[in-house]
Amino acid sequence: MAQRGTLGVAVVGTGKMGADHVRRIQEVTSGARVAAVVDVDAERAKAVAARADGCTAYTDPAAAMAAADVDAVLIASPGPAHEAALLTAFEHGLPVLCEKPLTPDAASALRVLEAERKVGRRLVQVGFMRRYDAEYLRLKSLLETGQLGRPLMLHNRHRNVASAPDWRSEMLINDSVVHEMDVTRWLLGQEITAVTVLCPRPSANAPDALRDPQFVVFETDGGAVVDVEIFVNCGFGYQVQAEVVCERGTARIGEGHAMVTNMAGRWGGTIAQDFTERFADAYDRELQTWVDATRADEVIGPSVWDGYAVAAVCEAGVRSLEEGGRAEVELVERPGLYA
Amino acid sequence: MAQRGTLGVAVVGTGKMGADHVRRIQEVTSGARVAAVVDVDAERAKAVAARADGCTAYTDPAAAMAAADVDAVLIASPGPAHEAALLTAFEHGLPVLCEKPLTPDAASALRVLEAERKVGRRLVQVGFMRRYDAEYLRLKSLLETGQLGRPLMLHNRHRNVASAPDWRSEMLINDSVVHEMDVTRWLLGQEITAVTVLCPRPSANAPDALRDPQFVVFETDGGAVVDVEIFVNCGFGYQVQAEVVCERGTARIGEGHAMVTNMAGRWGGTIAQDFTERFADAYDRELQTWVDATRADEVIGPSVWDGYAVAAVCEAGVRSLEEGGRAEVELVERPGLYA
Amino acid sequence: MAQRGTLGVAVVGTGKMGADHVRRIQEVTSGARVAAVVDVDAERAKAVAARADGCTAYTDPAAAMAAADVDAVLIASPGPAHEAALLTAFEHGLPVLCEKPLTPDAASALRVLEAERKVGRRLVQVGFMRRYDAEYLRLKSLLETGQLGRPLMLHNRHRNVASAPDWRSEMLINDSVVHEMDVTRWLLGQEITAVTVLCPRPSANAPDALRDPQFVVFETDGGAVVDVEIFVNCGFGYQVQAEVVCERGTARIGEGHAMVTNMAGRWGGTIAQDFTERFADAYDRELQTWVDATRADEVIGPSVWDGYAVAAVCEAGVRSLEEGGRAEVELVERPGLYA
Amino acid sequence: MAQRGTLGVAVVGTGKMGADHVRRIQEVTSGARVAAVVDVDAERAKAVAARADGCTAYTDPAAAMAAADVDAVLIASPGPAHEAALLTAFEHGLPVLCEKPLTPDAASALRVLEAERKVGRRLVQVGFMRRYDAEYLRLKSLLETGQLGRPLMLHNRHRNVASAPDWRSEMLINDSVVHEMDVTRWLLGQEITAVTVLCPRPSANAPDALRDPQFVVFETDGGAVVDVEIFVNCGFGYQVQAEVVCERGTARIGEGHAMVTNMAGRWGGTIAQDFTERFADAYDRELQTWVDATRADEVIGPSVWDGYAVAAVCEAGVRSLEEGGRAEVELVERPGLYA
Incomplete structure (x- = not known):
């Protein structure tokens, strides 16, 4: 199976969850690097970006997703911001790991589901990490x-x-x-x-x-x-x-x-x-599985349907x-x- | 505390449960003996009575309860027979250990409850053996x-x-x-x-x-x-x-x-x-507790109210x-x- | 199998262990009663005897073992006193439950072993209660x-x-x-x-x-x-x-x-x-087993050989x-x- | 703390243990790559090298250790070959993760210990993976x-x-x-x-x-x-x-x-x-710890002294x-x- 090189990931949201994923990609995960971080708080984005070599800070998710060295997106912003970020990623055809919840309610989840259907192939893995x-x-x-x-x-x-x-x-x-x-x-x-x-x-x-x-x-x-x-x-x-x-x-x-x-x-x-403490391994395994699948041009794991249901x-x-x-x-x- | 001598027990019902209680009184329990066994099946009653020294077989609970050497009653007959046996025991003022259920439904349990109230003091311990x-x-x-x-x-x-x-x-x-x-x-x-x-x-x-x-x-x-x-x-x-x-x-x-x-x-x-296998000790302890309390002229443990509720x-x-x-x-x- | 009536037990030694065995025979064990208690401390013997109906206090084990209502002996005195008490019991042909150790050393245990051999049949069960x-x-x-x-x-x-x-x-x-x-x-x-x-x-x-x-x-x-x-x-x-x-x-x-x-x-x-706390059940079972075997004229359980070895x-x-x-x-x- | 880039590792020995370490570096470990594999069996070395991008196969450990893209050595050859490989690594000043046993006996372990002392600083981590x-x-x-x-x-x-x-x-x-x-x-x-x-x-x-x-x-x-x-x-x-x-x-x-x-x-x-199955995580953690320490120019973990003792x-x-x-x-x- 053909495999891509090191995956450049844009991490959207640099709060507790997002910052922890940045650390994980840097220190634990094999085959990926943090190419971009995005946060409405420009200072926080810069501070987090400084921890990773060759990582650029953005305040606009769309700008990060348009960057040449970004191959995939990890969404860890607050739930209400997920829908817009997902739709932008779909426009760029980028694979996404989206923290749970997919979106805050069934109606918005259904809109994301429709948008992914229009893309015609799965792009999203939802972060239900217990499966890992x-x-x-x-x-x-x-x-x-x-x-x-x-x-x-x-x-x-x-x-x-x-x-x-x-x-x-x-x-x-x-x-x-x-x-x-x-x-x-x-x-x-x-x-x-x-x-x-x-x-x-x-x-x-x-x-x-x-x-x-x-x-x-x-x-x-x-x-x-x-x-x-x-x-x-x-x-x-x-x-x-x-x-x-x-x-x-x-x-x-x-x-x-x-x-x-x-x-x-x-x-x-x-x-x-x-x-x-209880699920440290699960988060590690979730992210590694996503990186491995993405490098093999696959999308597996919890889907938008799971997020909607x-x-x-x-x-x-x-x-x-x-x-x-x-x-x-x-x-x-x-x-x-x-x- | 004054304590009676060895308690003479009439066991009503000699099916699986009743026969096991006869064995328990003979071999495990301290301070009690089987004075009488009662069963509508006279042959079965005789066969069980033969296992205990000085034990008489009856087919009629009332006759057994009237016997001079009977101090207390253990009811292990089928549920529908409990009400009549309990009321007879009340007439003789005898303390009773009654296997669960007290009676088959709430209406009949309520009748037993009323009868015990008329006696004016508790006579019955119901056989909810998990409490032991x-x-x-x-x-x-x-x-x-x-x-x-x-x-x-x-x-x-x-x-x-x-x-x-x-x-x-x-x-x-x-x-x-x-x-x-x-x-x-x-x-x-x-x-x-x-x-x-x-x-x-x-x-x-x-x-x-x-x-x-x-x-x-x-x-x-x-x-x-x-x-x-x-x-x-x-x-x-x-x-x-x-x-x-x-x-x-x-x-x-x-x-x-x-x-x-x-x-x-x-x-x-x-x-x-x-x-x-799971509750062997509980049955032993239930019976010993009842014997000890009865010899001390007390009635403790699950009551008719518990049976009714x-x-x-x-x-x-x-x-x-x-x-x-x-x-x-x-x-x-x-x-x-x-x- | 023929079975004797209620066993009259002489308890030799009324310290912590002996007093606990008196309680056990009275309240837990089926088929036995405390007929005699023996202690060099006459007051203590009397106090313990008072707890059991028809129990006589002695200061001399031999006198207790000669009593008509004594069928068996439970030795719970200090280890150095065991040999003499055992030999006396052998003279009376009485079955014995002897608390561990059988005697304080191998030489004295060997003397007891020789004495029992001369009796020609086993009389002693040694109190290794873990077997129960x-x-x-x-x-x-x-x-x-x-x-x-x-x-x-x-x-x-x-x-x-x-x-x-x-x-x-x-x-x-x-x-x-x-x-x-x-x-x-x-x-x-x-x-x-x-x-x-x-x-x-x-x-x-x-x-x-x-x-x-x-x-x-x-x-x-x-x-x-x-x-x-x-x-x-x-x-x-x-x-x-x-x-x-x-x-x-x-x-x-x-x-x-x-x-x-x-x-x-x-x-x-x-x-x-x-x-x-850990071995309460074992003590109960040990004593009941000894009573049941003795009433059936058997001696089972740990032997003088076990005590010696x-x-x-x-x-x-x-x-x-x-x-x-x-x-x-x-x-x-x-x-x-x-x- | 300054940190080196991706670590180029030479894996010496491509038997069961060595091949598994190659897989681990490729798929699990963050911050390292397999730059070289060494085996006396040239075919086996080539087959294993083919699994990793930019990995060269050698039959001579010294040649591999002299390669420009080799920063560190992992020794997984049979025990009797360890001493020579360790001494060669010392000549090149390369940090080593050496599978247990350090060497097959105390005398040879002592020679390695003396050699490392002459280097004047620790280079070796011994593969006692239970510590991880x-x-x-x-x-x-x-x-x-x-x-x-x-x-x-x-x-x-x-x-x-x-x-x-x-x-x-x-x-x-x-x-x-x-x-x-x-x-x-x-x-x-x-x-x-x-x-x-x-x-x-x-x-x-x-x-x-x-x-x-x-x-x-x-x-x-x-x-x-x-x-x-x-x-x-x-x-x-x-x-x-x-x-x-x-x-x-x-x-x-x-x-x-x-x-x-x-x-x-x-x-x-x-x-x-x-x-x-039992120690999968320990192997992963052992290797990651070694990679992280090596990139930070440190040597921690079990030492040559531990191997000798x-x-x-x-x-x-x-x-x-x-x-x-x-x-x-x-x-x-x-x-x-x-x-």
Whole structure:
């Protein structure tokens, strides 16, 4: 297979996520370099650009994408800016790794989907990085062997130490459970058809008016039932666990029990304190996979369809949260490009 | 505290459960003997009576309860026979250990409750034996320390190798989830106010027309959300697990990981194959606790109120199963006797 | 099988261990009662006797053993008093449960062995209670299936929170590792032929001059190598673990992981703080087994030969500790009574 | 810190290990390229060179090291060829990553050590890759916090599915336990002063005349006692575990329990089948660390002193294996270069 040389990447957005991707491309990823960084804050763009040899700072994404040494785009700007950046990349025919969410709602995701269809080939990989986590990959491999039979249920736990003070109840759905939505669809190969959100009386440790924790139930078009505990002020650590229950057995990941100590009357170990610790490898693998595929002129991984479908499930989740009861998910027909 | 001598027990019902209790009283329990056994099948009653010194066989519960050497009654007959046996025991003022269910429905349980109120003191301990399991007891002790804060959610797994061929879908609620109903009420000290049953597409290993597995969600009057996976044809073993999620931490029981082997490419251990293996100690402890309390003229443990409340929750569960959606639980006011 | 009525037991020694056995016979064990208690301290004997109906206090073991209502003897006095009490019991032909050690050294154990041989049948069960622990029993069962092949190595961990201030280095061998000596012989069915003790630089938490921890290696006549970490001031808990390594796999017990919590940045659970917590069930099962066997006129369980062989291994261990290097174990020929 | 551009690496030896390092540099490592490959088998060298852009094949290491585009050397040839290759690299002043063993015996390792001393600065990183394993690194970090107190003992398990048919007993020491020798020295920061090898009766699954398993005990100059179970025909998997026992607690790694399944009467998971699966990340991290350090003109990681000290411990181990008993380790004085 023919392979391109070192990939020149334009990183759009140099906030926490973007700056971390710049570091990753420089220090971890093989076969890519940061050719351009873009930020509306020109000073910040310059500061980040200075960390990489031969990297130019821009304030306009279109200018960066027009540069001769830019072969691909990594979008890490705030969600509302994604749509415009994606459309510009499409005009230049550039492959894109777009951080999640694809866009902030289903309607805008659908516009991006239409635009990519007009291009006629896939250009976008969406940053659902759990698909690159070693444990989730093992779980999927096991399911694919068929040893356990058909999946019937999937139990998920998703816990953060503490939320930012300005978090609102719907963000537990849109920013956190969004990962389990993608995991459910990817792991089971099924679409989510309905969402029900139940709210226990909130924890005393949650900020005022935040409904935390929440218990979310998905139904799928393959007849599976999926539950998610989302608890963003659990206090004790960052924990992501999944147990899939199949016809002949179950499999569970996310215990994180690498080192066991005996100390002061207790056995056990430490719990990760944030997602960068838990998913560091997944981010590395996600980016390397994208670079490798792009250099081979391929686009694989989560698609614009995935970004759109998850946005629609989020909207149903927020409806259930706000109105109570079960909310159905409506999807447009799946275009052939994403078959 | 004054203590009676060896307790003479009449065991009503000599099927699998009753015969096992006769063995337990003879070989395991301290301070009690089997004075009488009762069964409509006179031959079976005689055969079981022959295993214990000085034990008389009866076909009529009333006759056994009138015998001079009978101090207490253990009811292990089929559920529909419980009400009559309980009322007879009340007439004789005899303390009773009654296997679950107290009675088959909420209306009959309410009649028993009224009868015990007329007696004016508690006579009945209901056989919810999970309250005597060492792991559940540890979990409850931990909750009572307050270290974890208030309970917000409780996740339960309840799995059997295979169901009898004649099991019907509502039996998953009435015979299996009934245990989690009692556990929820006892562990959290809250009443269940609503039940929602979701049914995944049934496992290919379930008998025709049996909705197995089911995913059951309780809401409680203390604002907790409780979920139960019930899967009676899981194929791989008998497993009962519970994780309580509190404001400052979680606690999980039921892993059953006493012995770990490395063999043939796998690490791990065996899974119990039925409830007698998993809960042998709980049955021993339940019976010994009842004998000790009875000899001290006390009645403790699960009450007729518990039996009634669980029957009412079961009825709501079956409504949800049959009609879909969320079913509310209606309870009469709690009498002072059970405060 | 003919079975005697309730067994009248004389408990010799009413210190911590003896008093606990009195409680156990009264409250836990089925088929036995405390008919007599014996202690050189008459007041203490009377106080303990008062706790059991129809129990007489003695200061002389011989007087108790001559009483008409005494059917069997439980010796829980200090080790140096065991030989005399055993010989007296032999004179009365009474079955004995003798707390470990059988006697304080191999020479005295050999005298007891000769005396029992003269009686011509086994009367003594030695109190090596680990053989009655559910986890050790599971391990032995697994070995007996042959699934794992022949045992090659056995790794043991034996940890106490803290030793009494007056502990001496040889007590780690004689009072603690003595259990692993019996476990090794029982689990593998092999005799220990040599002992090597290695002493790391002592922990700062050990009392002055106490060599703690120690690392002890056994060689057996079946070609197995066994290691024991003994650490009596580990500070964090009481832990007894064993992993047997066989030709086709390994098996490990003693993790004690019944309940798992997530709290304050850590997952895990509590560690038992002493042996009564870890081995409560083993003591109960040991005593019940002895009562059941005695009522059936049988003597099973650890024998005087086991008590003698372990005493000889202890002596080799202390030689290795004091002189360095490897010490061989010399045993007399095994009498047919103990084949 | 000034940093060189992309590092041109000459890989000496294109067998299994060498070819894998070529792949790693090409696909995984950031900041390096394969500029040259060397093998006495010219065809094999050419075939491997063809996989990397701008890579030249050589049969003579000296020629490769003289090439203008070679900045550093990775030695992966058979052990007996290491000394000559190292000395050549020293002549060219090239930094080297040398696969373990540094050289086949202590005498030759000492010659390399003297040669590097004459160069006057460190050039060599020895390939003890366990120091780069995430779990060992976590264990070392924990020890360095001092929370657990001083290390007293270290228990190790090292198991392979099956050995090659031509393995000889001393290879268990020289090729396998060699890793625990390095781990002991690195983790505890102490030198090994004596080795004792005990041999259980060999497993029936070991090739004829192979003493497998072996149980190896180290004593250190810091007063620690270390034991290693080495079992190269355990049949069930590749397992490397370590538990360090300190004054206030213990810590254990190597369980490998990422995914837990329930299936067919058993809970548990799979065991890795070889070292490439268990230590894939460690190899990646080792190489990246070497590339990063080299580009920053630094030499860190295991030194020639480490290679020499381990060779001397191996020799003591083989003496104990062949002659029985305890063998002392003699080291030359540690040169200041390796302080």
